[in-house]
Every structure is written in structure tokens, then in C-alpha cells.
Amino acid sequence: MIEDNASTAPPARPIWEVVVWVLVGLMVGFAVGGLLGGLLGGLYGQFFLTSAEVGAGFINGVKQGFLYVGAAGALLGGGWCATLRFNPQTLRKLKRFYGIKRGYWSLILLAGAFSISLLGQFFVNNRALVVVHEGQTYFPALPFAASHTGVDFGMETDAEGQEYSYEVNYRELKAHFQSAGKGTVVMPLVPYSPEETRRIGDGTQHPSPPNFEARHFLGTDPIGQDIFARLFYGFRITLIFALMFTLVVYLIGVVIGCLMGYYGSWVDLLGQRAVEVWQNIPFLYMVIIAVAAISDLPFKLPAWFKILVLLIIMVLFSWTSMTYYMRTSILREKSRDYVAAAQMLGASTPRIIFNHLLPNTISTIVTFMPFTVATAIISITALDYLGFGLPSGTPSWGRMLQQGVAxxxxxxxxxxAFTAMVMVLTLVTFIGEAVREAFDPKKFTTYE
Amino acid sequence: MKTKLTGFLLAAALIWAGGCNQKQLKKPASTGDDKPAAAAAMSEDHVRQMAQVFAQEFAAELKRQNVTLANGGTGQTGPVVPTPPVGRAVTLKSAPDVMEFYEANPDGFTVAQPGDLPSGLEWVTGAELEEFASPEAKRGGTFMEYTSDYPRTLRFVGPDANGAFRSYMLDYNAVYLVMPHPNGDGYYPGLAKEWAYGPDGRTVFFRIDPDARYSDGKPLKVTDFFFGLYMMRSKHIQAPWYNDYFSDEKFENVTIYDEQTLSIRFYKAKPDVIEKIAGLRPVPEHFYGELDEQYVEDFQFKFEPTLGAYEVKTDNVKSGESVTLTRVPGWWADKKRFFRNRFNPDAIKVTVVREPAKVFELFLKGDLDWHGLALPEYWYEKLPDDHELVKNGHVEKIQFHNDVPRPTWAVRLNSNHPVLSNQDIRVGMNYALNFSAVIEKCFRNDYERMRTVADGYGPRSHPNLKARAFSVEKAKEQFAKAGYTELGPDGILRTPAGKRLSFVFTTPYKRLDEAGVMTVLKEEAKKAGVELQVEVMERTAAWKKISEKKHEMMLGALNTSVEMYPRFWEPYHSDNAYKEDKADRYDANGKLKPGLTPKPVTNSFTLMADHEIDGLIERYRESEDLKEITQLSHTLIQKIHDHGAYVPGWVRPWYRVGQWRWVKYPKDYNVRESREPFEFHIHWIDSDEKARTLKAMEDGKASGAASIRVFDKYKLD
Structure with a gap:
């Protein structure tokens, strides 16, 4: 559709190109940095951090390493990538992608939803956005905000007559303020958190159907948790998980595939056999074993750590298929003249692989990516459905589907759950189709 | 009777799904075997291992105890009848292997002369007890049942013999010497016409009913009791649990006086000794002759002639599809007082249906006569009161309150844990676990809070003690005593040094997590400043962790059996908590020493070790006086309550069923000690009603008023 590449001078860099690069850099940087940092941090924590409980040092190390090194990696990656530019061909492909409106809008929609979900606690939360009480203003929904007890706001006992020395229920507080005629509570749009169960009201039973007045927009599940809240946070976790998964799988798969393809001969032969052996290890059993093994550790594991372990296991058993595609692409590309030219000029092997070969196989990578994201979403949902996925209590789509079927x-x-799943998968598939069309090598590659 | 006896092992029987009387789930829990109940619940190996450990420990324990104290039994009040004239003497004529076995143990098997019977025995017959079947019962019809697994064997013992099908063939069918009355105290006559306690309180004399006949028409011989022991002690049956339970250490002696009279001596004069003794089932010697290593294979699908009402004929075994039990023609006990009007259907057809959803559909079609409705979703949603079948009176919904010991759904705190070893923390946890919220939110207020560590044992249960109710204030007070005084920004209590009050909360029951139990407990505990890290593990892995005592706190249940008095030794004696010798467990002041090694594979999930409780349990186990046992039981229940490692959860004090209109029942529906609706066979099928109902359904008419009934005669307040 957009074929206006008549001008020969390199066009000025449009702002969106920088944005795309920075985003890619941030994500890759965070993934690589986070993983590295988690590993190193764990080791550091295990041996150098003092802690009150067994294993807490390790966990802390992983957490801090993941966050700080990940953030550093993101910054570095973002900064470095900001200086990069697409080669004209890729630029053309991207423009072409922009021209495929269905895929483009799908991307915008999904990215928008994901961004909103990242700021989820301001939209779906049982903590109030703003509380004004006796001249003081509180913002309990902010991250790291201190928790306030009912007593702090002048409620001595809760609805059941228990001492209100625990975190106040802001919906109750709102009702309390309204009846007392003082103070203000501003609740988020959906005033429920995903793990919160609600009491059964007079004559009502859970699960209860959608109720706009109570702001249960999609109803509640059998134990009185708000479905919208679970769906919303489930989306966030699933998508983060899927993106992380995809990135890491591609990093490993692409590197190993490139090496196999470039060196050929025995590296290729051995590599392929190794991959075949690895592929034949049954994935589900490994998940079961790993889940049992980490539960047997002599120290406590927080939920996020279990998610991380699950991610690592899934990655370990999923990188293999990518190597095949990369290997074939590289095998084809490396016999081209430009590779020979680069070799003649004395370019180092990594330079040839990553600077010359990789950009020419980008279509292989990019076209598979959305579908891998979709697969990851399905896998994590399926694992959850079987009970080997995210830790208990984590809002998850798989568990919701299971609940729904029961x-x-x-x-x-x-x-x-089903509609949400279908919608997200459809969006991802639309994006995937558009990318595939935009990056279709038949359109742009000319063979001599 | 079998269910009452299958003693020690049952404690190891970790049940598959409490609070759920869906048949295929619950059945296994009612039996005990070398492969204990609900083997499905845990890995078989693990169960076997546990069983062996228990067996060994019991054997050791029994050796230590050598008691000969006179006791008048359970205060039988039957009329005294004079000892009737004795019959002819008996000479043993058995196969060589069997004879050799008897001769090898002359103390265990005695053939006495009719004149050797002690005089002055007070014979009782249980005649004062009331019948519990209805005189309105009608004979005939076929009772339609299902099983989720085709029976792997028709043997009563040996590998795979503990499947769900066993209860049809044996547990709910067999007739024992005497049988405990299911509506209360006392025993009614089964194979024995009358019986008498010996002066030592551990020997019981029986005079067998001359009418008793096996399903193959051969009469019951008094020597079949000898053969019963021969079989139960045989290695060929491949059932170590039976080998141990019926060992000569427990069943010390059987004496035959004449063709109808025998006595059996147990090792200990427990108040319910007759129940243990009567568990010795006669085995038809004429059917087996002698046993060899081929037994398990040869008899895999051969049905042993039974003294009970229903038999399995080879023609009625449709491999992989169904097994039909038929009523023994001219059954010997047909007109006997406690057996008449029972076992009414002509046949029981047990069809294999593997899918739970399909089972329910078959029930709705009328192909199955009943379906369990214990789960709220079945009672409220799948078969609601306004369901067509219920509204039109085709299907009845029944809730029956029984009164039996129930699976112990409770949280067990590991008192070996550095923080939980503090009693203040444990008691605080009792206040912090909100089971009434669980019952309300997850079980729709259908269940009740469990009161103590031993509910449902009648007078042996504590008369008024109740579990501590949820209280934020009291919980925080207890935690403050232990040094957790500050509330962190995350809402969790901590010590001034920054140690948070946080525990890993393990359960092997995914079903409970799906029902929200773990979520609610976690949410409520946070109010009291405790963080619970919920850990729902795959079943085998979870039980492994728990039995290795690596858990911090766990939610689960052990099954119980209908018994006279509760068991304390297995779960609460320090013998089962720590490996060290008893002398090394406590210091001079009776305080638990630090650094002890937890003992794996026992039922002591609380790792309770308290010098005083140990002493009380030992006295309790030694005691042969029911009054003392009752009193000690109350004291122990109170002490365990004070100790705080056992946080009582919930009980389901009833069972609920949906049954077709043509399944009729006595006016109180069932007996007090029934755990399943058709256990005592007092129901009957009204074939005319069935035809009418089916016709009405076809015509789209109602067959009567809707019937949703609650029977709460045995409900405790």
C-alpha cells in the first residue's frame, strides 16, 4: 500500500521510530537484566544478606536483583536502542503494518488495555483513591501507601463486632462516613480487589449475577470474589507472563539457532540431536515435579517466586522450536555474498551473526512472535486449569474457566472468562496476521 | 461390624473428600484393610508404609501391656437364661496344612469337651433391644446403584480387596457373631443366638445359631472360626494388616466346647471387647480346604459363600460393566428378629459409571435409584427444590442427621516449629482462624463448627467444651504475649526486631481451595495480623511433606470409625511425635527438650508432646473401666484444647440424598449410626409405585406432592 520509496536520501527519523526502539529496548533490557539480576541477586542474597528466616536472603536477593538490575537493564537497553534506526526495508515493513488497519488497531487496543492494567490499582481496587478524614488526606491506593486500621478512622468495631485493628474496609468506611456525615472516600471504579471474598448478604447467594448497583459488573464467583477484578488482574498477569515468556524464549532460541545455522557441520548436528533429546522430555511431568520440588524447599516462597519458577520451566521446554526456524534462515542467508564480503573484511563472527544475518531474518522472528504470545497465554491458562499453574489465590483465567465449567x-x-480469552487471543492473532503480511519476504526480497 | 473393628489402620486412612457423600468418593473411607481405606487419597506405597509402621508399633505396644483384670463388660442387661444342655463334642478334621497350623499353636486353638464349659455363665440374647427395621417393608424389586470402578476382585481379603465394591459384598452384608445396635448401646444377636462374658472380662462365650447357613446351603460349623483365624494369619492372603490384627497376640485363644459353643479370648478387657471379638469372621472351610500361594489368583473372581443376605453369582458378573447381587433364596436369617424387614430388594445391580456428570444424568433419568446431594451445588443448583422432578414429587430430597464420629477437618499446627512451639501463638491461631466465616462463605452455613478433638463419641465426647470462636482482639492479645506487638505497614504483626508473624499453610485438598476455604481463612487471619501463605500441593507430595512433619500448619482430615471411645495415642502421644526415647524427650521438670527429631510417617501432625498429656494417654490406654475411660477422655479433650495445636474445623452432621419416590424407608428414615443411606438395608423398593411414577412422568403429570424432608431426630443441639 505504501510504496513511496522514491527518495534516495535517508528520511529524517520520525518520532515513532524512536518510540518503538525505546520500547523494544526497555522490554528486552528489562527481561535480560531481570533474569541475570535475579540469578546473581539470589546467589548474593543466599551468601551475604543476613535474614531472620531461612531462605529469606535468597528470596530478597532474587527480588532486589530482579528489580534493580532489571530496571538498569531496561534503561540501558532503552538508551542504546534509542540511537538505533531501522534499515529502510524494515521501515517500509513497519509502514506497511501501519497500513493494515485491523492489525494496527488491534495492537493499539491491546497495548492500551495492557497499559491500563499496569495502572490497575487506580481502577480496580478495594483501597480508596482518596480519603479525607479530620482535615487529613490519605491516598491508600498508591503503591507502598501505609495501611490504616478502622480505628484510625474512628471505627472501633467492624460489622461483626470485632475489634477494628486491621486494615479498614474502605467500602465500609465510605458507608460509615456517609452515615456519620463527615469525611470523604473516593473509591476506584470497581471497588474490589481480586482476592477479596465478600460476605453473603441478606438472602443473596454466591455466585451472584452482574449487579451494577453493587458495582459487580460481571457478577461474583462461588466464593464471592468480583469477577471483573479477577479478570482484570488475571489479564495483567497473563500478559506480563506471556510477554516475558516470549522474549526469553526468543533470546535463547534465536541465539542457539543462529549458532547452529552459522557454524553448520558438527555444531549443527550435535545441536540438533541435543534439541531433539530435550524436546522429548515430557513438559507436563517436569512441571509437576518442579511444583512438588519447590514446595518441598525448607523455606517460604512468595507467590511471585513461584510464578518466576513456572516461567523458567516453561521457557526451558519451549525454546527449542525456535532454533529450527532460525537455523534454516541462517543456513540460507549465510551463503549470500554479503556474508562472504563481511568475512573478507574481517568482521568477527558475532558481528556477522548479529549485525548482518539477524536483521535479514527478522521476518522469521517477528512473524512468529504474536503466535508465541498466544500460545503462552493458552499454556498458562491450561496449566492453571489443570492446577499446576499460578499459585493458589492468584487471579488467573485458567482457574476462572475451571470455576465456570464447574x-x-x-x-x-x-x-x-471465555469472552475475555477469545478477545485477547483474537487481537493477538490479528496483530500476528498483520505482522506476517507486512514482513512477508516475498514482497521485498529480491533473489539474484 | 467390620467398619467398627477396622481399628488402628483407619486412623491412617486419609479420606478423599470429606464433606462429600458422593458415593464413589466416600465408600472407601468406611473400610480398613492391608491397603487402608481411601487408598486413592494417597499414594498406595505411602499408605502401606504407614500401615506397616502402625502395625509394628502396635505389636510392640501390645507386648508391653499384659493385663488380666476382671471387668463385667459393657453392662449387658439381657435376661439371664440357664445354660442349656450341651451338644456333641467336636473332633477336628482339616487339611494337613490347617491341622499343622492349629497344632503349632496349642494355646491358641483348644478343642474342649462339652463338660468343660464353665458353669455360672450369664447368657444374654439382646432381646431387650428394639428392632430398627420397619414392618411395612415390602420385598422385591431391584435396587439400582453404581460404582465408579469395576471391582478388581471378589475376594474379601488380599490385594485390591479394599475397593468400593467390598461394602456391597461384605461390610454392609456380612453377619457377625453379635452386632452393635445402630441406634444406641447394646448388641443384637447375629450368628450367635446367645452369649456370655467370662469372669476375666476378655473372654466371651458364644452359642451359635443352629439355623446359620452359607449361601451354598452348607451349615455354619463352629470350626469355621478356627479356619477364620487360620486364613487371617496366613501369609498367602497377602494382607499384612489382617495378619497383624488377628495375630495370636490379640486373639489369644479360641476354644470349641461343642458343635455350637465356643469362646474367644482377647488380649485385653476393654469395655467394647465383644465388638473386637465378634470381628472374627467365620470362613467356610469347606469352600477353601487349605490355602496356598495361589490363593490370591485362584479366588480373584470367586465369591466366597456368605452368611449374609446377598450373594454374587457368576452369571451376574458382567465383566467391566456391572455386578448384580441377588438375595440368597431362603436366607437363614430371613425371619430373625433383627434381620427381618431388612435386605428387602431381590437384587442390587451395581453398574460401572466412571463420569460423575454421567452418574447424575442417569439418576435424573431414573436409571439409578439415588444420588448423594451433600455438595451444596447438588443440593441447591443441580437439583433445586423447584426442579421438575422434585416439584412433581418424582424425586425426594432428604437430609438425615446422623450421630457418629466424623472425619476430623481441622487445622493442625506443627508444635515443633520454632514459632508455633509457643503456646500463646498456638492459642492465638485458634482465635485467628475464622471457621465460621468458612462455613458461611464456602459451605453456605450447611456445615457446623467442630467442637473438640473428639466429637461424636457419645458420653466419651466432652459435654460442653467448644472451639474458640474467631476474635481479632483475643488473637492479638495472645500474639502480643509472645512478643508480636507491632503492626507492620503491610498489616502483619511483627516483633520489635522485625520478625513477621507468617506461616505456610499447606493443604493436599485442591477441592477445598477451589471452594475458597483457604482464601477465606487467609483473608480473615490477616485481620488478626497473621499472614498465611497458602500452599495447595499435589496430593501425594503434600502428604509426603506432612508425614515427614515438614509442614508449618496444615488443613486436612483423618477418617474415624464408629467406636465407643476416641483414640488419643496415635495423634497426640509423644511416642508418635519424636524419634528419641521417651526418657530423652523431657527434662527433669517435664519440659520438652529442644532439638528433638520429629518421627516421620505417624499420625502426629501436631507433633504434640506434653508430659502430662502423655501420662493421661497412657492411663487411658491401660484403663478397662468405662467410667474412668470417659473421665480421662474428657480431661484429655480439655488438655488438647488448652495445648492449642489442634484447631477444630467443621463437621457435616448429616448426609443428603435425592432418591426416587419408589425407594421407601422407615418413618425415621435411618438409624443413628448410619453413615450412608443404604448401609443397614432397611429401605425397600415399591415396584407398584415405580410403575406409577414412571407412568406419571411419561404423561407429564405429578406423582405426588413435592417431598423435601429433614430428619433431625439425632441432631445434637
């Missing part, structure tokens, strides 16, 4: 008399559960 409670078909409450169709809003299964419908919500």
Missing part, C-alpha cells in the same frame, strides 16, 4: 448454572463466570 458452575454452569452461573453462566456469567464462564462467559466472562
Amino acid at each position: 458452575n454452569l448454572h452461573a453462566p456469567w463466570i464462564v462467559l466472562s
